[in-house]
Amino acid sequence: KQEVTQIPAALSVPEGENLVLNCSFTDSAIYNLQWFRQDPGKGLTSLLLIQSSQREQTSGRLNASLDKSSGRSTLYIAASQPGDSATYLCAVTRSEKLVFGKGTKLTVNP
Amino acid sequence: GAGVSQTPSNKVTEKGKYVELRCDPISGHTALYWYRQSLGQGPEFLIYFQGTGAADDSGLPNDRFFAVRPEGSVSTLKIQRTERGDSAVYLCASSSQGSDTQYFGPGTRLTVL
Numbered sequence: 390k391q392e393v394t395q396i397p398a399a400l401s402v403p404e405g406e407n408l409v410l411n412c413s414f415t416d417s418a419i420y421n422l423q424w425f426r427q428d429p430g431k432g433l434t435s436l437l438l439i440q441s442s443q444r445e446q447t448s449g450r451l452n453a454s455l456d457k458s459s460g461r462s463t464l465y466i467a468a469s470q471p472g473d474s475a476t477y478l479c480a481v482t483r484s485e486k487l488v489f490g491k492g493t494k495l496t497v498n499p
Numbered sequence: 500g501a502g503v504s505q506t507p508s509n510k511v512t513e514k515g516k517y518v519e520l521r522c523d524p525i526s527g528h529t530a531l532y533w534y535r536q537s538l539g540q541g542p543e544f545l546i547y548f549q550g551t552g553a554a555d556d557s558g559l560p561n562d563r564f565f566a567v568r569p570e571g572s573v574s575t576l577k578i579q580r581t582e583r584g585d586s587a588v589y590l591c592a593s594s595s596q597g598s599d600t601q602y603f604g605p606g607t608r609l610t611v612l
Binding site for chain 2: 393420421423425430431432433434435438440478480482484485486487488489490491492
């Protein structure tokens with residue numbers, strides 16, 4: 390059974406800092422890995438999707454990497470802003486369904 | 500365009516009651532997914548529809564849970580004889596044919612007293 394772990398569970402940083410969120414998964418036979426953002430009381434917003442054949446994806450200040458063989462992914466956020474405060478969820482898929490980690494709650498302090 | 504919508508946004512019910520949760524996917528999306536998110540946890544897969552049929556219902560926890568999508572668009576998640584452990588946020592997502600990206604709705608927060 391696929392298990393996804395995210396470390397740390399919570400992170401608080403000052404504005405402007407670069408930061409890294411970690412995700413690990415137990416079964417490397419995945420189709421893709423996605424990073425989502427969840428704001429309180431709202432649904433999930435897809436940030437980046439990395440296909441299993443890819444190593445990384447970038448969108449603005451966000452960069453996600455994937456090392457499928459070791460079962461790891463990182464989400465790098467550059468020059469963090471208070472508006473980045475949210476819970477970040479990592480999810481992998483082998484079939485149609487997503488398997489999520491518990492998330493990292495990020496707080497960026499002004 | 501409109502995103503995925505879910506109604507109601509909040510539902511409070513008593514133990515043993517029946518509830519229905521509705522999901523309106525993005526127009527034209529053929530795939531629809533239901534997930535359940537308990538406090539402090541990531542979403543957990545419940546069921547996946549491709550068109551009108553349930554392609555994978557392996558995540559439904561027991562036979563009290565049932566979902567339908569009769570016309571291949573709107574879906575309803577039905578929970579019979581609700582229990583306090585059913586309290587969670589129920590999320591719906593949809594995706595278009597051939598796409599890996601799932602678009603999520605805001606969820607329905609279910610509280611069973």
